[in-house]
Every structure is written in C-alpha cells, then in structure tokens.
Amino acid sequence: MPEDFDHPNIVAIDLSYSKLTRVWEDSVLLLKKLKFLNLSHSRYLTRSPDLSKTPNLERLMLKDCKNLQEIPALPTNLEILDADECIALEKMPDFSEMSRMKELHLNHSPKLSEILGLDKALNSNSMTSIHMEGCTNLTASFKEAILKGWSARGNGGLFLPGNEIPSWFTPVDPQGEIVLPQSFGCDFKALTVCVIYSSENSQSSGFLRIRVANYTQNTVFLISPMRATVITCHENCIWLGHLSNNKLNVKGGDKINVGVGPATTDDIHVRVKKIGINLEKEKLIREYAQEEGSHKAEHRDDSSHENQSRKRLKSDSSVERNPEEETDEIMQERRSMG
Numbered sequence: 001m002p003e004d005f006d007h008p009n010i011v012a013i014d015l016s017y018s019k020l021t022r023v024w025e026d027s028v029l030l031l032k033k034l035k036f037l038n039l040s041h042s043r044y045l046t047r048s049p050d051l052s053k054t055p056n057l058e059r060l061m062l063k064d065c066k067n068l069q070e071i072p073a074l075p076t077n078l079e080i081l082d083a084d085e086c087i088a089l090e091k092m093p094d095f096s097e098m099s100r101m102k103e104l105h106l107n108h109s110p111k112l113s114e115i116l117g118l119d120k121a122l123n124s125n126s127m128t129s130i131h132m133e134g135c136t137n138l139t140a141s142f143k144e145a146i147l148k149g150w151s152a153r154g155n156g157g158l159f160l161p162g163n164e165i166p167s168w169f170t171p172v173d174p175q176g177e178i179v180l181p182q183s184f185g186c187d188f189k190a191l192t193v194c195v196i197y198s199s200e201n202s203q204s205s206g207f208l209r210i211r212v213a214n215y216t217q218n219t220v221f222l223i224s225p226m227r228a229t230v231i232t233c234h235e236n237c238i239w240l241g242h243l244s245n246n247k248l249n250v251k252g253g254d255k256i257n258v259g260v261g262p263a264t265t266d267d268i269h270v271r272v273k274k275i276g277i278n279l280e281k282e283k284l285i286r287e288y289a290q291e292e293g294s295h296k297a298e299h300r301d302d303s304s305h306e307n308q309s310r311k312r313l314k315s316d317s318s319v320e321r322n323p324e325e326e327t328d329e330i331m332q333e334r335r336s337m338g
Contacts, residue, residue: 008031008032008033009033010031010033010034011033011034011035011036012034012035012036012037013036013037013038014036014038015037015038015039015042016038016039016040016041016042016061017040017041017042018039018042018045019042019043019044020039020042020044020045021044021045021046022046022047022049023039023045023048023049024049024050031053031054032053032054032055032056033056034054034056034057035056035057035058035059036057036058036059036061037051037054037057037059037060037061038061039060039061039062039065040061040062040063040064040065040082041063041064041065042065042068043064043065043066043067044067045062045065045067045068046067046068046069046070046088047068047069047070047071047072048060048062048068048070048071048072050072050073051073051074051075052073052075054075055075055077056075056077057075057077057078058077058079058080059078059079059080059082060074060078060080060081060082060083061082062081062082062083062086063082063083063084063085063105064084064085064086065083065086066085066086066087066088067088068083068086068088068089069088069089069090069091070089070090070091071083071089071091071092071093072091072093073093074093074098076097076098076099076100077100078098078100078101079101079102079103080101080102080103080105081101081103081104081105081106082103082105083105083106083109084105084106084107084108084131085107085108086106086108086109087108087109087110088111089106089109089111089112090111090112090113092112092115092116093116094116094117095115095116095117095118095120095121096116096117096120096121097117097121098117098121098124099121099124099126100124100126101121101124101126101127102126102127102128102129103127103128103129103130104118104127104129104130104131104132105129105131106130106131106132106135107131107132107133107134107135107229107231108133108134108135108231109132109134109135110134110135110136110137111137112132112135112137112138113137113138113139113142114138114139114141114142115142118130118142118145118146119145119146119148119149122146122149122150123149128157129157129158129159130146130150130157130158130159130160131159131229132159132160132161133159133160133161133229133230133231133235133237134161134231134232134235135160135161136161136235138160138161143160143162144166146158146160147160147166147238147240148166148168150240157225157226157239157240157241158238158239158240158241159226159228159229159237159238159239160237160238160240161235161236161237161238162196162236162237162238163196163236163273164196164274165194165196165274165275165276166194166276168278169192169194169276169277169278170276170277170278171274171275171276172258172275172276172277174257174258174259174260174275175257176257177215177255177256177257178255178256178257178258178277179253179254179255180250180251180252180253180254180255180256180279181252181253181279182252182253183252187281188245188250188251188252188279188280188281189244189245189280189281190242190243190244190245190279190280191212191242191243191245191248191250191258191277191278191279191280192240192241192242192243192277192278192279192280193210193241193242193243193258193260193275193276193277194238194239194240194275194276194277194278195208195238195239195240195260195272195274195275195276196236196237196238196272196273196274196275197228197230197236197237197239197270197271197272197273198230198234198235198236198237198270198271198273199230199233199234199235199269199270199271200233200234200269200271201233201269202230202231202232202233203230203231204229204230204269204270205227205228205229205230205269205270206227206228206262206263206266206267206268206269206270207224207226207227207228207262207263207264207267208224208226208228208239208260208261208262208263208267208270208272209222209223209224209260209261209262209263210222210223210224210225210243210258210259210260211257211258211259211260211261212243212248212250212256212257212258213256213257213259214248214250214254214255214256215254215255215256215257216251216253216254216255216256217250217254219249221243221247221248223243223247224263225241225243226239226241228270230269230270236273242280258275258277259275260272260275
C-alpha cells in the first residue's frame with residue numbers, strides 16, 4: 001500500500017488476489033477503526049502486516065496465501081482468523097491474550113508445529129471452532145493440551161489430525177449400550193463426543209450426524225454439528241465437541257447408544273472409524289443452537305458453497321423426536337443387538 005495512504009476512518013479493506021509481497025511497512029499506518037482485512041489468495045505475501053495498530057480488527061482473512069511463513073502479531077480483539085491452505089506457515093503469535101477469538105481456521109499448514117498460548121485462550125470460553133486438519137507437524141504435547149482444554153471448556157468443534165481417541169475418553173461400540181453412572185444425576189452437564197474419521201478421497205468433506213438413542217426414556221436425539229474435512233487421501237482426523245444435557249436430557253442410570261455417521265447420502269465420502277465419549281460435570285456448556293446464532297455475522301472468504309453448508313447445519317442442528325415416533329425403531333435396534 002502507498003505510504004501516503006491516509007484513511008483513518010476506514011473499516012474494511014479487501015486486497016484478495018493481490019500480488020503484494022508486503023501490505024504496509026511496520027509502524028506506518030494507524031488504522032484504529034479497521035474491522036475487516038482480506039488478504040486471501042495473495043500468493044507472494046510472505047509475512048502478514050504488523051496489526052498491533054489495528055486494535056478493533058475483528059476478522060482477518062489470509063486463506064490460500066501459499067508463501068505466507070509468519071503471522072507476527074494479532075490484535076487481542078480479533079474474533080475470526082481464516083488462514084486455511086497457508087502451506088508455508090511456520091510461525092504464529094502467542095495466543096495467551098486472545099480472549100475474544102471465536103473461530104480459528106488453519107487447515108493444511110503442514111509446517112506449523114504449535115501455537116503458543118492457545119490452550120490459555122480456551123479459558124475465555126469464547127472459542128467455538130478450531131480447524132487444524134492437515135496440520136501434520138503438530139507436537140504431541142500441543143495436541144494433548146488443546147484436547148484437554150477443549151474437553152473441559154469448549155463450545156463448538158475442535159478438528160485436529162490424529163488417529164487415536166484420547167486416553168481419558170471411553171471407547172464406544174456403535175452397536176452397544178452404555179449405562180450412565182447414577183452418580184452423575186443432576187450434575188451431568190454435557191456429553192463430550194470424540195470421533196476419528198477419514199476418507200479414501202483427498203479434499204473430501206461432509207456433514208456427520210451424531211445420534212443418541214435413550215433406551216430408558218424411549219427418545220432419540222439427532223444433531224449434525226460439524227462439517228468434517230479431509231485434506232489428503234486416508235488422512236485420519238479427530239473431531240471433538242460437546243452435546244449439552246439441556247437438550248439430551250439424560251439421567252444417571254439411563255441406557256443409551258451413541259452412533260456417528262454421514263448426515264445424508266451426499267456425505268458418504270467421510271468414514272467414521274472410532275468413537276469415544278466423556279461425561280462432563282464441571283461446567284455448563286452452552287448449546288449448539290446458541291452458538292450457531294452467533295455465526296450470522298460471520299464473514300468468510302468463500303461464500304456460495306460454505307453458506308449453503310451453514311444453512312444445512314442450522315436447519316439440521318438440533319432435532320429431538322417425539323418418543324412415540326421413535327419407539328418402534330428403538331425396540332428394533334435392541335432386538336438386533338440381542
């Protein structure tokens with residue numbers, strides 16, 4: 001950008017598909033009112049600009065900046081960072097103070113090993129989704145810290161590379177029954193579900209549906225909370241998220257069955273390999289319906305297909321069937337299990 005650029009009241013800048021090697025020199029521009037910056041598909045950009053003087057920036061789009069190696073600093077007000085397909089990205093800033101971050105998109109950054117302070121950022125309870133599929137160089141200690149942080153406090157979906165259910169989860173047989181401990185009773189706040197999935201095709205995606213059948217209460221709860229993405233063929237990914245008991249309404253002693261599979265026939269490319277669950281008592285988890293309402297203001301770089309997917313997610317986000325409508329199906333399942 002030119003050195004004489006002087007628009008202190010500007011709130012949005014779109015420089016996508018530019019040939020910029022740098023955006024502005026550090027310490028030159030003071031853009032206090034800037035809220036949206038789009039630098040996506042800038043193939044020659046190697047370093048994002050100094051954003052310390054954009055204190056009100058809420059959305060930063062860096063998608064498909066193939067030569068971007070470093071994001072040196074981010075304003076603590078930032079809510080959405082989309083840096084998918086930044087295949088050269090190696091260095092991220094410290095996230096310890098990123099208390100307002102809601103969505104972090106870093107798909108396919110194979111050189112990235114960790115993000116300092118990201119586990120601390122989860123303590124703010126504002127994060128709704130983290131996408132790091134295809135980040136195959138992440139350290140084991142980083143992944144464990146994020147999985148444990150999300151297990152206790154997360155409100156949406158966490159996506160990481162991996163092929164094992166974390167050790168603190170209970171593996172689930174999709175054809176079996178689980179008897180919930182009586183001790184959970186009214187203290188049971190959420191069911192944390194962990195899914196390992198993959199695909200035989202590269203660049204595959206599809207919605208997965210979680211189904212919780214309560215054989216004790218003769219109810220079935222369905223939700224399609226996530227769009228699963230696979231970057232490369234046969235890559236294994238982890239999804240982790242919470243189902244609030246305000247919707248599930250399960251009690252200690254209930255017999256339940258938990259299954260995960262494609263939401264529709266259009267989503268069959270993604271294959272579920274393992275399922276695990278964990279029962280949360282410590283903290284009331286906000287429901288998906290509330291979180292999805294906050295996505296109405298989301299500004300993503302690619303629109304047509306993504307918006308269609310979000311409509312499907314919202315319309316399919318939380319369905320609880322009438323017990324009479326499900327009794328026959330549940331009884332048939334129980335007979336099939338012997």
